[in-house]
Amino acid sequence: AQSVTQLGSHVSVSEGALVLLRCNYSSSVPPYLFWYVQYPNQGLQLLLKYTTGATLVKGINGFEAEFKKSETSFHLTKPSAHMSDAAEYFCAVSVDDYKLSFGAGTTVTVRA
Amino acid sequence: GAGVSQSPSNKVTEKGKDVELRCDPISGHTALYWYRQSLGQGLEFLIYFQGNSAPDKSGLPSDRFSAERTGGSVSTLTIQRTQQEDSAVYLCASSPPSRNTQYFGPGTRLTVL
Numbered sequence: 001a002q003s004v005t006q007l008g009s010h011v012s013v014s015e016g017a018l019v020l021l022r023c024n025y026s027s028s029v030p031p032y033l034f035w036y037v038q039y040p041n042q043g044l045q046l047l048l049k050y051t052t053g054a055t056l057v058k059g060i061n062g063f064e065a066e067f068k069k070s071e072t073s074f075h076l077t078k079p080s081a082h083m084s085d086a087a088e089y090f091c092a093v094s095v096d097d098y099k100l101s102f103g104a105g106t107t108v109t110v111r112a
Numbered sequence: 113g114a115g116v117s118q119s120p121s122n123k124v125t126e127k128g129k130d131v132e133l134r135c136d137p138i139s140g141h142t143a144l145y146w147y148r149q150s151l152g153q154g155l156e157f158l159i160y161f162q163g164n165s166a167p168d169k170s171g172l173p174s175d176r177f178s179a180e181r182t183g184g185s186v187s188t189l190t191i192q193r194t195q196q197e198d199s200a201v202y203l204c205a206s207s208p209p210s211r212n213t214q215y216f217g218p219g220t221r222l223t224v225l
Contacts (some may be wrong), residue, residue, distance in 0.1 A: 025139055032212055043116070043216035051212055090155065098143065098207075099168070100214065102155035 002027040002093045006103035014111045019078040020065075020108050023091030026072060033074040034092040034100065035065055043091065052073065061085070086110045114138065116217035118204050120225065125194055133189045133220045144187050145207075145214060146179060150200035160204075180205030180224045194224045 007022040025031060031053050036044040048059025057065040061084075065076045074091060091103040116135040125131050137144050145157040153163075157171040161181045172178070181187040189200055201221050207212040 036216075041218075043218045044205075045216070046213060049213060092155075094212070098145070098160055098162070099157050099171075100145075100147075100155075100158070104154050 002031060002067055002095050002101050003017060004091050004093050004101055004103035005037070006089075006091050006106050008106055010107045011108070012109045012111060015083060016080050017077075019081045019108065021076040021089050021091075021108070023065075023074045023103060025074065025091075025093045026080050027093060027095050028108065029095050033065075033067060034074050034093045035059065035063070035074075035093070036090045036092060036102075038088045038090065038105075040087075047089075050063065081108075081110050087100045088089065116204055116206050116215055118202075118220050120220060121218065122221045122223075124225065126225050128193055130190065130192045131192075131194055131222065133222070135189070135204030135206075135217060136154040136186045137185060137204070137217055138208075139188070140202050140208065141215070142184070142209050143207045144181055145205040145216075146158060146187070146189050147203045147205065148173075148200045149203055149219070153200075155203075158189070170222035191222075194222075196224050198222060199224045 003026050005024045034049045035047040048057045050057050050067045058064045063078045088105045088107045090105045092100040119134045142163050144161045148156045159179045160168040175194045180187045202220040204218045205216045207214045
C-alpha cells in the first residue's frame with residue numbers, strides 16, 4: 001500500500017517569498033507522484049506530475065517539484081509567491097496507474 | 113473544451129433519504145473516478161470505471177453506496193439511507209486512455225441533516 005505525508009497543514013508566506021510545501025511518500029514500487037491545487041469551492045487542478053524520466057518537474061503557475069527517491073520526497077516549490085497562490089495544495093501518489101492516495105493537504109496563505 | 117461537470121453543486125437531504133449525484137466526464141475520456149472529501153477523512157478514493165471492465169469498488173465505505181456508468185460516459189453515485197457521516201464533497205474525475213492524469217470536476221457538496 002502507498003501513503004503520503006504532507007508536513008505542515010498550514011503555511012504562511014509573504015508575497016514574493018519562496019513557497020516550499022513538503023511531501024513524503026511511502027511505496028513499495030516506483031510511484032507516480034502528483035501535486036494538485038484546490039481553490040475555495042472548486043475542484044482539484046493538476047499542478048504537475050512525475051511519472052518517469054527527469055526528476056525535476058515543472059508545472060503550471062511557476063511551480064516545480066523534484067522527485068528524490070533516496071529521500072522518498074516530492075517537495076513543491078515556487079520561487080516567488082503571488083497573492084493568487086493562496087489555496088490548498090494536495091500531494092498524491094499512485095502505484096497502479098489510477099487510484100490516487102492523497103495527503104491531508106496544506107493550506108497556503110500569502111501575506112501582502 | 114468542456115471540463116468534468118457535476119450536478120447538483122449542492123444537495124441537502126434528511127437522514128435516511130436516498131440521493132443521486134451525477135458526473136459528466138470529459139468527452140473521449142475512458143476512465144472515471146469518484147472521490148470523497150470530508151473534514152475527518154480527507155480525500156478518499158471511492159470507485160473507478162475503465163471502459164467496459166468491471167469497476168474497482170474497493171473504496172466504497174458501505175453497501176449503501178453504489179455507482180454506475182451508462183454507455184461509458186455519464187456516471188451516477190447513489191447513496192441509500194443517508195447518514196450524517198455521509199456529509200462531504202463528492203468529487204468526480206475522468207482521464208484519457210493514458211490514465212495517469214485525472215481531471216476533476218467542481219464537486220457536489222452533500223449535507224445530511
